[in-house]
Amino acid sequence: MNENVATGWSITALANPTRFISIADKVIPWLGGLAALAIAVALWMGFNAPEDYQQGVTVRIMYIHVPFAWLAMFGYSMMAASALGTLVWRHPLADVSVKAAAPIGAAFTLLALVTGSIWGKPMWGTWWVWDARLTSVFVLFLMYLGLIALNRALDDPSRAAKASAVLALIGFVNIPIIKFSVDWWNTLHQPAAVFRMDGPTIHASLLWPLMISALGFTLLFLTLHLMAMRTEILRRRVTAMRRLAARRADKG
Amino acid sequence: MRLVVETLSGERGGETIFAGVSFALGAGEALLVTGPNGAGKTTLMRVIAGLLPAATGTIRFEGGGEAFPDVASALHFLGPVNAMKAALTVRENLEFWQSLAGPRHFQVCDAMDLVDLRRTADLPFGYLSTGQKRRIAIARLYLNYRPLWLLDEPTSGLDADSTAALAHFMREHLGDGGMIVASTHLPLGLDDAQTLEMGG
Amino acid sequence: MNHDAYVFAAYAISALVIALTVGWVVFDYRGRKADLATLEAAGVRRRSEEA
Amino acid sequence: MIALFLRDVKLGLRAGGGALVGILFFLAVIAVVPFGVGPDLNLLARIGPAILWIGALLAGLLGLDRLFQADREDGALDVLLVHAPGFNLALAVLVKCLAHWTAAILPLVVASPLLGLFMNMTPQGIGATALTLLVGTPAIAFIGAVGAAVAVALPRGGLLVSVVILPLVIPVLIFGVSAAYAAVNDPDPFLPPFLILAALTLFFAVIGPAAAALALHHGSD
Numbered sequence: 001m002n003e004n005v006a007t008g009w010s011i012t013a014l015a016n017p018t019r020f021i022s023i024a025d026k027v028i029p030w031l032g033g034l035a036a037l038a039i040a041v042a043l044w045m046g047f048n049a050p051e052d053y054q055q056g057v058t059v060r061i062m063y064i065h066v067p068f069a070w071l072a073m074f075g076y077s078m079m080a081a082s083a084l085g086t087l088v089w090r091h092p093l094a095d096v097s098v099k100a101a102a103p104i105g106a107a108f109t110l111l112a113l114v115t116g117s118i119w120g121k122p123m124w125g126t127w128w129v130w131d132a133r134l135t136s137v138f139v140l141f142l143m144y145l146g147l148i149a150l151n152r153a154l155d156d157p158s159r160a161a162k163a164s165a166v167l168a169l170i171g172f173v174n175i176p177i178i179k180f181s182v183d184w185w186n187t188l189h190q191p192a193a194v195f196r197m198d199g200p201t202i203h204a205s206l207l208w209p210l211m212i213s214a215l216g217f218t219l220l221f222l223t224l225h226l227m228a229m230r231t232e233i234l235r236r237r238v239t240a241m242r243r244l245a246a247r248r249a250d251k252g
Numbered sequence: 253m254r255l256v257v258e259t260l261s262g263e264r265g266g267e268t269i270f271a272g273v274s275f276a277l278g279a280g281e282a283l284l285v286t287g288p289n290g291a292g293k294t295t296l297m298r299v300i301a302g303l304l305p306a307a308t309g310t311i312r313f314e315g316g317g318e319a320f321p322d323v324a325s326a327l328h329f330l331g332p333v334n335a336m337k338a339a340l341t342v343r344e345n346l347e348f349w350q351s352l353a354g355p356r357h358f359q360v361c362d363a364m365d366l367v368d369l370r371r372t373a374d375l376p377f378g379y380l381s382t383g384q385k386r387r388i389a390i391a392r393l394y395l396n397y398r399p400l401w402l403l404d405e406p407t408s409g410l411d412a413d414s415t416a417a418l419a420h421f422m423r424e425h426l427g428d429g430g431m432i433v434a435s436t437h438l439p440l441g442l443d444d445a446q447t448l449e450m451g452g
Numbered sequence: 453m454n455h456d457a458y459v460f461a462a463y464a465i466s467a468l469v470i471a472l473t474v475g476w477v478v479f480d481y482r483g484r485k486a487d488l489a490t491l492e493a494a495g496v497r498r499r500s501e502e503a
Numbered sequence: 504m505i506a507l508f509l510r511d512v513k514l515g516l517r518a519g520g521g522a523l524v525g526i527l528f529f530l531a532v533i534a535v536v537p538f539g540v541g542p543d544l545n546l547l548a549r550i551g552p553a554i555l556w557i558g559a560l561l562a563g564l565l566g567l568d569r570l571f572q573a574d575r576e577d578g579a580l581d582v583l584l585v586h587a588p589g590f591n592l593a594l595a596v597l598v599k600c601l602a603h604w605t606a607a608i609l610p611l612v613v614a615s616p617l618l619g620l621f622m623n624m625t626p627q628g629i630g631a632t633a634l635t636l637l638v639g640t641p642a643i644a645f646i647g648a649v650g651a652a653v654a655v656a657l658p659r660g661g662l663l664v665s666v667v668i669l670p671l672v673i674p675v676l677i678f679g680v681s682a683a684y685a686a687v688n689d690p691d692p693f694l695p696p697f698l699i700l701a702a703l704t705l706f707f708a709v710i711g712p713a714a715a716a717l718a719l720h721h722g723s724d
Binding site for chain 4: 328
Binding site: 057058060061064065068103104107110111114115118119121122220224227228230231234235237238241242244245248 | 456458466472473484
């Protein structure tokens with residue numbers, strides 16, 4: 001996936017790694033700043049909103065738990081889209097996007113699990129309950145780790161690209177199936193009267209901070225993703241140059 | 253220092269591969285083991301290296317003093333593969349082997365200079381070409397001084413000038429009073445080397 | 453642990469993990485930049501840059 | 504010998520190494536159990552230590568066949584045999600086992616408390632299980648080394664190693680799990696099974712590498 005190969009394909013604005021890096025250099029600081037601002041505003045509004053009538057103050061965890069769960073899904077969907085880019089359109093940067101998104105997605109999924117279990121502790125009395133949503137997010141976390149392990153195992157980028165793209169797509173197709181089966185598995189054993197975490201309608205004053213927080217964390221995710229992609233391109237450039245240096249060592 | 257081998261025979265899987273092999277090597281002398289594939293060259297090399305037990309016969313290393321009391325402590329073994337890890341850098345590989353094999357001889361950097369591959373020190377070993385990998389494998393022999401070199405098909409996979417480079421290192425080692433037992437098909441330009449034809 | 457402690461714990465752990473993630477991304481980026489610099493200094497030119 | 508240890512740990516953790524796979528396998532095994540057994544929390548709590556131990560055992564056996572196979576393929580094993588005859592070959596094998604344990608199995612022990620939460624185990628149970636794992640799992644590496652050394656010549660020796668080693672590892676499993684349970688339900692004493700477990704590890708620390716060295720010496724073809 002080195003430079004001169006990319007020029008052969010249909011050039012979309014981001015196809016050329018060098019141009020991608022220059023664009024990324026410009027966009028990242030702005031995106032990062034915006035993300036920080038949005039998160040700050042959301043948390044400030046969240047902490048000034050009235051407490052939830054049933055759960056008291058622990059509802060404040062919702063402001064970060066829901067965005068994290070959303071980002072876990074968003075991250076995997078982005079990887080699936082990039083995987084399509086690798087397999088269907090052969091976009092040179094698609095594989096870079098998959099490899100870069102995996103660890104960040106995994107981090108947010110882990111956060112979703114942790115905050116979910118902390119939020120559930122007062123209600124259920126234990127740190128972990130095999131609640132349908134928490135379990136499917138946990139399975140998603142395993143799929144993220146599988147993808148990261150695959151990317152680490154195959155160090156030759158071109159070979160790993162196809163493999164991780166296929167795995168990402170298969171994983172993505174399976175998410176609804178897992179969701180359905182876990183729900184079914186959960187209701188099968190658990191007494192149905194599991195306390196529903198978020199009420200049927202969220203009060204407006206709680207909804208706004210939630211939306212802004214979700215926006216903020218999504219921007220944060222995109223910032224990290226762009227930075228990770230830029231690093232991945234540099235890593236491949238370093239590898240290519242090291243191979244070159246090895247071949248040059250004889251002539252020099 | 254002398255390497256004395258008397259009526260040596262080796263077997264593999266219960267079947268005698270070669271028998272009645274005897275030779276003696278003094279300082280600065282080399283023995284080229286030739287013969288068709290399957291004639292037992294590799295088995296002979298592994299028996300001398302102590303990797304395989306000898307069926308009959310003896311292998312003695314005389315005059316080594318306390319530095320090289322027996323054959324095992326006096327030899328370097330270089331097989332058809334390079335014994336280096338692709339994931340580690342060249343320097344890490346060489347430093348590892350130096351730390352394992354007793355008293356130091358050449359520094360890692362000097363050994364790399366000898367084979368003229370100093371620039372690849374920090375590159376992963378896997379990125380090197382076959383010829384370069386072979387030269388690094390040879391550089392390992394310089395890290396700890398051992399009088400006896402056992403080279404099992406040293407020129408496998410080498411092009412012309414890498415083979416010439418290998419012959420050069422071998423001549424240098426003999427010049428320093430070392431001994432070489434090499435199994436090979438190519439005449440390595442070692443003029444006064446003894447030869448041992450392994451029967452079919 | 454009363455309820456406020458849970459909220460604090462959740463935010464603390466989240467802040468920690470996010471900080472680690474951001475830190476790792478930046479550290480990785482700087483590392484590759486440094487590798488690139490040393491390689492450029494060693495006079496290795498990429499194919500596309502040569503005349 | 505220290506260099507051998509550092510090299511093997513470095514290799515295990517690097518891109519191609521098996522360390523990450525071991526942890527992932529352990530996580531997957533533990534995660535699968537509740538789906539089979541059902542989310543009934545107190546049932547999970549009862550079988551928690553056993554599941555953690557079985558998971559660690561299987562994950563430990565996973566990376567073992569590569570212990571010597573990788574070295575044999577790139578010729579490092581031959582050179583090692585030449586440079587480390589007799590006693591210090593056993594020492595080299597001991598060091599390699601410790602390196603494999605540190606790179607592949609130690610992370611499991613560190614991760615086991617987190618997984619204990621999934622099994623809804625009491626903090627005391629989690630602590631005991633982690634402690635028994637810490638003391639018991641090296642025995643798996645030492646016994647496994649014998650299997651790996653024996654199977655080094657076979658091209659696809661991998662599964663054979665696990666099958667050959669499994670019966671030998673059962674005592675470690677028995678004492679490990681019983682010690683873990685003893686910590687949870689009070690009447691049973693914790694110390695005796697735990698000390699026997701430690702004794703097993705030390706015993707195999709001597710026998711394992713010695714037997715593996717013997718096998719390597721005579722097995723190399």
